[in-house]
Structures are given as structure tokens and as C-alpha cells.
Amino acid sequence: MRRRGGLEIRCPLGNHFGKGFQGLKELRGMADWRISPTLALNDMVAQRQERGESIVHLGFGEVRLPAFEPLVDRLVAGASRNTYGPVAGSQAVRQAAAGYFTRRRIPTDAEQVVVGPGSKPLLLALNLVVPGDVIVPKPARNTYAPQAELAGKKVFRISIPARAGGVPDPAALQDTILAARALGRDPRIVILTLPDNPTGTVAPPELVREICALAEQEDLLIISDETYRDVLHDPRTPMLSPAEAAPRRTVVTTGLSKNLALGGWRIGVARFPDSLWGQRIRDGVISFASEVWSTLAGPMQQVAEYAFTEPQEVRQRLADSARLHGSVARALHRIMVDAGAVCRPPVGAFYVYPDFNPVREKLAARGVTDADTLSRHLVDEHGIVVLGGHLLGDDPTALRFKAATSMLYGDTVELQQQALAADDPAKLPHIREVLTRLSEAFTKLCG
Numbered sequence: 001m002r003r004r005g006g007l008e009i010r011c012p013l014g015n016h017f018g019k020g021f022q023g024l025k026e027l028r029g030m031a032d033w034r035i036s037p038t039l040a041l042n043d044m045v046a047q048r049q050e051r052g053e054s055i056v057h058l059g060f061g062e063v064r065l066p067a068f069e070p071l072v073d074r075l076v077a078g079a080s081r082n083t084y085g086p087v088a089g090s091q092a093v094r095q096a097a098a099g100y101f102t103r104r105r106i107p108t109d110a111e112q113v114v115v116g117p118g119s120k121p122l123l124l125a126l127n128l129v130v131p132g133d134v135i136v137p138k139p140a141r142n143t144y145a146p147q148a149e150l151a152g153k154k155v156f157r158i159s160i161p162a163r164a165g166g167v168p169d170p171a172a173l174q175d176t177i178l179a180a181r182a183l184g185r186d187p188r189i190v191i192l193t194l195p196d197n198p199t200g201t202v203a204p205p206e207l208v209r210e211i212c213a214l215a216e217q218e219d220l221l222i223i224s225d226e227t228y229r230d231v232l233h234d235p236r237t238p239m240l241s242p243a244e245a246a247p248r249r250t251v252v253t254t255g256l257s258k259n260l261a262l263g264g265w266r267i268g269v270a271r272f273p274d275s276l277w278g279q280r281i282r283d284g285v286i287s288f289a290s291e292v293w294s295t296l297a298g299p300m301q302q303v304a305e306y307a308f309t310e311p312q313e314v315r316q317r318l319a320d321s322a323r324l325h326g327s328v329a330r331a332l333h334r335i336m337v338d339a340g341a342v343c344r345p346p347v348g349a350f351y352v353y354p355d356f357n358p359v360r361e362k363l364a365a366r367g368v369t370d371a372d373t374l375s376r377h378l379v380d381e382h383g384i385v386v387l388g389g390h391l392l393g394d395d396p397t398a399l400r401f402k403a404a405t406s407m408l409y410g411d412t413v414e415l416q417q418q419a420l421a422a423d424d425p426a427k428l429p430h431i432r433e434v435l436t437r438l439s440e441a442f443t444k445l446c447g
Contacts, residue, residue: 037142037391045385056434058332058403059385061197061351063261065420066413068317071260074306081298087290088282089115093301096308097269103310104229106243106252112272114285115296115304119227119253119268120147122285125292126251126270127151129284130221132188133180137168139353139392139400141197141225154185157393164344165353166196167203170210177218189221192242195228195348198392198402200329202232202348205240212246221281222250228349230259230318233326237347248273251281256307258349258406259318267296267304320420325350328405331426331435336403339442350406353389356399359446363399366445370397382441408434 034040041059048055088094094110101108116122124147127134134148138157145155156176158168168176168190180187192211195202203211215222224242232239243250255268270285272278289295296304307314329346333354336343340362341354356363356374368374371388378384389400409419410430419425426435 036146038387041385041387054383055379056382056384056438057407058405059387061258061404061406062263063258063321063350064407064409065261065321065416067262068260068314070313071262071303071307074303075265075299078299078302081302083298084295085298085301087286087295089113089296090301090305093296093305093308096305097271100308100310101243101252101271104241106241106247106271107274108271109274112274112278112282114270114272114282114289115301116268116270116289117266117293117296117300118257119225119255119270121289121293122253122268122270123147123223123225124150125285125288126223126281127153127189128288129281130189132186132221135168135173135176135187135190135220136393137166137191137193137196139165139198139389139394139402140191141193142387142392144191145393148189153189156180156185156187160199161207163207164196164201164203165199166193166201167207167211170207170214173211173214174218177220187218187220189223190215191223191225193225193228194239194241195232196351197225197228197349198351198387198389199344199353200346200349200351201344202237202239205238208240208242209245212242212250215242215246215249220249222246224250224252226252226254227258229254231322231325231350232348233322233329234347235319235322239348243271243273248275248277251278256304259321260307260314261321262303265300265303267300267307269304269308317420324409324419324422324425325405327422327424327426328408328431328435332403332405332438335435335439335442338439340446350404352403352405353400354403356446360399362446368399368445371400372396374399375401378441378445382445384438384441 038060045055045057093115094113097113098108098110127147128151133154135156136144138159148155158172158176161169177187222242243252252271257263272282329350333343333346333352336354340359341356343352343354346352368377371390375386375388386401386403389398390396394400410416415430422428425431
């Protein structure tokens with residue numbers, strides 16, 4: 001165990017690893033474990049569709065687009081890479097990822113990079129390597145809290161400010177830290193999401209700087225989940241990575257699941273601070289990886305090396321995807337607002353996060369009184385699947401949910417390609433048909 005300032009770095013292969021899991025005996029006795037809500041929801045949708053039900057699936061953040069052909073070519077070309085290779089990833093793929101970050105104003109060397117089978121295991125490794133309790137926005141991606149709890153940590157949820165999601169309200173963040181320490185807790189990690197899942201917004205640079213200043217003051221590690229960075233609808237939208245404002249204390253995670261629709265290929269990257277402390281955290285993550293996933297599969301490293309190098313055809317695919325996501329997300333946002341919800345306008349990712357509190361009385365007359373009954377009513381009465389806010393750490397009594405547009409682009413490769421090529425995809429007949437169904441359903445719900 002090593003210490004940097006007030007932060008200790010755990011070696012996950014020592015006795016701290018067992019403590020992180022709170023002991024195998026306790027682990028095995030945990031009766032309240034559940035499958036991830038998003039994956040459980042996806043299974044439910046598949047079962048209903050098998051029974052012949054017509055479902056509009058807004059509850060799962062998978063990008064339903066065909067695999068980009070040049071990526072498929074790299075995957076096939078890499079099929080002969082059947083040896084393990086370095087745990088952190090080959091020099092070539094780490095150099096490509098370093099270039100990716102550097103082009104985004106985050107100067108990076110290959111030795112600061114680790115690749116893995118998706119960002120989820122990298123996030124879990126960070127939880128096990130860096131001690132202390134975890135602070136997450138409220139609402140937040142539903143992976144953050146369970147992983148922290150799996151590592152034996154307490155999770156503090158702090159409501160997001162009115163401007164954007166993905167970051168905790170700064171004043172509430174400071175108050176929570178002081179109160180937690182007074183009670184003997186030890187918050188050491190804050191997780192930010194830019195752009196945000198679930199709200200589809202991006203925290204403005206001044207807000208990010210304020211959070212980073214607090215992290216410096218309170219000696220927090222920042223984990224910046226930037227999985228959706230390449231899904232800014234307008235590339236001119238200002239976005240400041242915490243790694244720019246607080247480079248000594250920020251780990252950045254990203255991947256290829258959302259920007260290039262490679263969720264099932266499981267490719268993730270972590271970028272660590274250029275410091276002795278950052279090196280020690282990286283060493284701990286590599287130590288964990290060596291006993292859990294050994295190395296990212298060789299063919300996937302070949303794909304990642306090509307993708308993170310960002311040749312012109314990849315840049316064009318990213319631009320086409322961002323245009324598609326933005327067009328449909330804005331259309332869904334308008335449907336929610338027209339139905340009576342308040343909702344932050346989406347500027348990134350492919351989510352909207354409406355709040356139907358303004359029409360609470362009308363919904364109550366239909367037996368809808370909270371996030372759970374709202375999501376159940378939508379699927380049972382209208383065949384619309386959403387992810388209730390209570391599953392994202394939000395107030396269970398609130399009438400909020402996450403709706404993803406990423407599976408609305410067509411049921412065939414031909415239709416999906418049309419959506420990618422269109423100047424305004426939301427006007428395509430097959431997408432407009434789904435949007436019309438949604439508009440009619442929400443008008444009826446709130447009428």
C-alpha cells in the first residue's frame with residue numbers, strides 16, 4: 001500500500017483485495033444482488049418481442065447500427081493474433097490511444113494508457129485499487145454505485161445542478177464531503193460523466209473547473225467517464241475534460257461502444273495522470289487486470305489501434321453518427337416537452353431525461369405516482385420501454401426516466417445506413433413513424 005498525499009494506493013493482489021470485497025463469506029451471502037437494470041430490461045424486451053408484442057425500446061443504450069466495414073476488416077485481419085500480449089495492451093494500441101487523447105487537448109504518452117474489455121472492468125479495477133468512498137451524481141449511470149459497493153465502499157449521491165447532468169452540484173458536493181467526514185466516512189473518489197448518461201447534457205467548462213477546484217481542495221481522485229465525448233451533436237459545443245483542469249488527479253475512461261457502435265466487441269481505455277501517483281494507480285489496475293482479464297483480445301486491439309488513430313473514414317463515421325443521434329434525440333426531447341414534461345435539451349450522447357412532475361395530477365389519475373409506476377404504465381399500456389430514474393439513483397417518488405434513442409434507427413442494415421446518410425434523420429419515414437407513435441402515446445398519457 002502506497003500513499004500520495006492523503007490517498008493510499010492498494011495492491012489488489014494483497015490482503016486489501018479481500019477487504020475490498022468484504023470477504024468471500026460475506027460476498028457469497030449477499031442476497032440482494034441483481035442483474036444490471038439495463039441488461040434485465042433488455043432481457044424483458046426480448047421476451048415480450050418473442051411473444052409478438054410491438055415494443056419501442058428506449059431503455060437500453062446500445063447503438064443499433066451496423067458495424068463499420070473498415071472495423072470489420074481490421075477484426076478479420078487481427079484474427080491470427082491469438083497470443084496474450086502485454087496486460088496493458090500493445091505499444092501500438094496504447095500509442096494510438098495516446099494520440100487520441102492528445103488531439104483532445106489531453107497530452108498523453110503510451111505509458112499512461114491501459115486498454116481492457118470495456119470501460120466497466122477498468123472502472124471496477126479503479127474502485128479496488130484506490131481506497132475511499134465514492135461520490136456520484138444523482139442520477140448517474142447505473143454501473144457506478146454497484147461497482148463501488150462491490151469494492152466495499154459507501155456511495156454518496158449528490159443531485160446534479162440545473163445546468164447539466166454528469167456532475168454533482170458543487171455546493172452540495174462540499175457539504176456532503178464535510179458531513180461524511182464528520183461521521184467517520186472517507187470520500188476520496190468523485191465520478192463525472194461528460195457528456196452525461198443519463199441526461200444527454202454536457203457540464204459547461206466553468207462548472208467543471210469548479211468541481212476540479214474542489215477536488216484539489218479536498219484531495220479527491222476524479223474519474224472522468226468520457227465514453228460519449230465523440231457523440232457531441234455539435235462539435236463546436238464547449239467541453240472541458242477534468243484532465244485539462246486537474247491533470248494530476250484525473251483518470252479518464254472511454255471506449256468504442258457508443259461512438260462506433262461496438263458495444264458487443266468490448267473495447268475500453270483508461271488514461272492515467274502523468275505523475276508518480278498516476279503510475280502507481282496504473283500499476284494497480286494492471287495488477288488487477290493480470291488476474292482477471294489478462295489482456296484485451298488481440299483482434300480487438302487491432303480494431304482499437306485503427307479506430308483511435310482516426311483516419312478520415314473513421315472521422316466521417318463519427319460525424320455521421322453524432323448527427324444521427326442529435327437529430328433523433330432532439331425530436332424525442334420535443335415530444336416530451338410538448339407532452340408537459342420539463343427536460344434539459346440534449347447536446348450529447350443519445351438520451352433525454354424528462355421530468356413529468358408538471359403533470360403529476362393527471363398521471364395520478366391513471367395510477368402513476370412515481371418512477372416505477374410510470375415506467376410500468378408506459379410498457380403495459382403503450383409498449384414503450386424506458387429506464388426509471390429510481391434505477392439510476394434518483395428520487396423514487398420523482399416522475400423521471402431515461403429514454404435512449406439509439407435503437408430507433410431501423411430494423412435492417414439498409415434502414416440504418418439511410419439514417420446515417422440523412423441530413424435530418426428524424427424526418428425519414430421509418431424513424432418518423434416511431435416518433436409519431438411516441439408522440440401519440442405521451443399525448444394520451446398526459447392528456
